[in-house]
Amino acid sequence: MKRTKSVTLVVTLLIAVLICASPILAQTYIIQKGDTLYSIGKKYGTTVNALKAANNLQSDLIHPGLRLLIPQSTVYTVKMGDTLFQVAQKFNTTYQELLRVNGLSSSIIYPGQKLYIPSSGQILPPATGSNNSLFIMGFYVDEEPGQPSSYSRLAASGRLISAVAPFWYKLSPESGMDIWEQQNGLATAQKNTVIEQAKKHNVQVFALVHNMLYEGQVDGKMLASEMLANADTRQTFINQLEWLIKKYDFDGVNLDIENIYLKDRDKLSLLVKEIYQRLDPQGYQVTVCVPAKTWDDRSNTWSGPFDYSAIGQYSHYVVIMSYDEHGYSSGPGPIASFGWVESVAKFAVQHISPEKILLGVPGYGFDWQTGRTSPTYLSYSQARDIAASRGAAIRWDDTGKVPYFCYWNSGREHQVWFENASSLTYKLDVARRYALGGIALWRLGMEDPQVWSVLGSKVTAKK
Numbered sequence: 305m306k307r308t309k310s311v312t313l314v315v316t317l318l319i320a321v322l323i324c325a326s327p328i329l330a331q332t333y334i335i336q337k338g339d340t341l342y343s344i345g346k347k348y349g350t351t352v353n354a355l356k357a358a359n360n361l362q363s364d365l366i367h368p369g370l371r372l373l374i375p376q377s378t379v380y381t382v383k384m385g386d387t388l389f390q391v392a393q394k395f396n397t398t399y400q401e402l403l404r405v406n407g408l409s410s411s412i413i414y415p416g417q418k419l420y421i422p423s424s425g426q427i428l429p430p431a432t433g434s435n436n437s438l439f440i441m442g443f444y445v446d447e448e449p450g451q452p453s454s455y456s457r458l459a460a461s462g463r464l465i466s467a468v469a470p471f472w473y474k475l476s477p478e479s480g481m482d483i484w485e486q487q488n489g490l491a492t493a494q495k496n497t498v499i500e501q502a503k504k505h506n507v508q509v510f511a512l513v514h515n516m517l518y519e520g521q522v523d524g525k526m527l528a529s530e531m532l533a534n535a536d537t538r539q540t541f542i543n544q545l546e547w548l549i550k551k552y553d554f555d556g557v558n559l560d561i562e563n564i565y566l567k568d569r570d571k572l573s574l575l576v577k578e579i580y581q582r583l584d585p586q587g588y589q590v591t592v593c594v595p596a597k598t599w600d601d602r603s604n605t606w607s608g609p610f611d612y613s614a615i616g617q618y619s620h621y622v623v624i625m626s627y628d629e630h631g632y633s634s635g636p637g638p639i640a641s642f643g644w645v646e647s648v649a650k651f652a653v654q655h656i657s658p659e660k661i662l663l664g665v666p667g668y669g670f671d672w673q674t675g676r677t678s679p680t681y682l683s684y685s686q687a688r689d690i691a692a693s694r695g696a697a698i699r700w701d702d703t704g705k706v707p708y709f710c711y712w713n714s715g716r717e718h719q720v721w722f723e724n725a726s727s728l729t730y731k732l733d734v735a736r737r738y739a740l741g742g743i744a745l746w747r748l749g750m751e752d753p754q755v756w757s758v759l760g761s762k763v764t765a766k767k
Contacts, residue, residue: 333372341366348374354420382417395421438735439621439742440765441591441662443512444470444498445749451683454748455498461756462505466742466765469512469558469591470498473548477518480527481540483548499552506767508555510591511548515561528564532571541575542582549588556589556620564609566602573614580618589620596626596648596664600655616656623744624652626731627666632679636672636719640665641704642730649738662744663735667751669722673713683750687722696720705730725754732762742766 333344341352341364352364355372366372380391391413392398402408406420413419442465444454458468472495476482502509515524531541545557557579564572580590592615597607616622626648630637638644645663652661669687670679682690691698694711701708706727711718735743745751759765 333374335366335372339366340364344372344374350374378421380419380421382413382415382419384415386413386415388413391419391421397421436736436762437764437766438740439466439662440464440759440763441467441469441510441621441623441742441744443745443747444468445747446470446472446494446498450686451681452685452749455501457748457751458498458501458505458507462502462507464756464759464765465505465507465748466767467508467510467555467589468498468502468748469510469560469744470495471512471514471747473511473513474517475513475515475524475527475531475561477522477527480515480530480532481537481544483513483541483544485548495552499554508589509552510556510558510589511545511552511554512558512560513545515563525563525565528561528572529568532564532568532575538571538575538578542579545579546582549583554588556583556591558591558593558623560593562593562595562625563606566605566608569602569609569611570614572609573611573618576615577618584620590618591621591623591662592619593623593625593664596624596629598644598647598651612652612655616660619660621662621741622652622656622660623662623664624648625664625746627664627746630721631670633677635677636670636674636679636721638701638704638706638708638721639669639723640727640731641701641706642727642734643703645731646734649734649740653738653740658739659741661738661740662742663731663740664744664746665728665731666723667745667747667755669720671718671720674717674719682720682722684722684724684752687720690720700726724752725758728752728755728758729762732758 333348335344341355341361345352345355355361355374356364378395380395382391388402388408392402402419402421442454442458444458445451446455447453454468458465473483473485476484499509515528518524531537548554549557559576559579561572576590576592583590594610594612594615595607597604597610600608600612602608612622626645627640629640629644631639649661649663667684669682669684671682671687671690672679688698690696690711691709694713696709696711698707698709700706706721707724708719708721711720731743734740745755
């Protein structure tokens with residue numbers, strides 16, 4: 305009799321649990337031609353909204369080849385006395401996440417209401433075979449007026465970083481074929497200290513060469529054109545690059561030639577191929593920075609000169625600089641909105657092997673005076689300090705998935721858009737959904753310190 309009562313009690317408890325929290329099976333699905341979210345949801349017994357929430361989709365548009373998570377989750381029926389915070393605690397998530405995935409505008413819930421509960425760590429599927437491992441590259445800058453050096457971040461978070469690219473070299477203002485080594489007068493001993501600190505954490509170091517930030521009338525675009533002109537000028541540059549790498553025992557190069565003529569498109573691709581053919585057999589890494597774009601507009605003077613397919617073929621990693629969606633020449637807005645970043649990634653994987661792509665992510669912000677361009681460049685801490693000093697409430701733009709705030713100064717309205725740990729999580733979701741090789745942060749020292757907690761909990765840095 306006691307045994308029968310015990311069995312009955314267990315069955316009753318199981319039924320109660322199933323009524324309150326019914327599981328949805330988890331698996332992944334590769335989208336095929338003709339699929340819609342509705343047809344996929346119908347096939348797997350879930351809903352369009354559940355699929356969108358689990359995969360951070362901002363619209364119903366999907367494309368063949370995208371890997372969707374059919375979410376492992378629970379549907380919880382709210383009971384009398386429940387609060388959203390208590391439900392979040394019960395399922396080891398946050399009330400903010402419950403607000404997001406359920407499309408709630410407030411934390412008010414009521415008995416009988418059904419809540420979609422994402423399973424911990426299963427919001428998005430990890431990239432195939434990645435084991436949540438990403439290549440984490442950080443751009444490194446020594447000193448900028450009013451801004452922190454990258455050194456302390458390298459020292460503190462080296463275990464979470466795969467590589468750094470120090471901003472030390474650029475095309476000589478006298479000849480584009482030559483590399484100007486003593487930029488900012490940084491001594492060899494100081495460079496060696498940075499390199500040694502990186503090696504201590506098993507962090508690779510890439511010699512970054514660019515063609516920007518010249519004083520006076522120097523034209524970086526013209527210098528690049530001189531260097532790209534023919535086989536001899538390119539070989540002169542590559543010879544110096546190889547010498548530089550070997551002098552400091554760099555692990556490779558980061559080519560950051562951002563400003564070139566449209567007519568030099570094929571020559572730039574050829575340079576990348578020639579660098580790769582020289583350095584790859586010796587075991588050196590070749591990484592290249594390219595502007596973000598959502599289609600190959602060859603008339604665009606900024607992004608048009610960059611042939612994704614050709615550059616990707618002869619690179620170990622391509623950094624897609626998916627930031628400055630709004631920047632120095634625009635009005636205020638997100639530095640890198642979620643939807644724009646996803647569109648950039650979607651285009652990039654059509655032309656570059658996903659595992660070669662490093663999604664460029666910003667760690668900074670801009671302060672715009674309304675009606676003007678040329679905003680003030682801010683670190684995360686500077687943005688927070690301004691908000692505190694002006695008594696401005698930091699808001700969350702749910703479309704762009706980024707923080708911002710407004711304030712008044714001398715009768716002028718300002719808008720400040722910046723990035724933080726929360727906005728990074730959405731960009732990591734993009735990297736994981738499109739099976740990208742990793743991310744590249746501009747730049748170490750500018751970011752929200754909590755970024756490293758997010759990275760530490762969500763991914764492992766490839767070493």
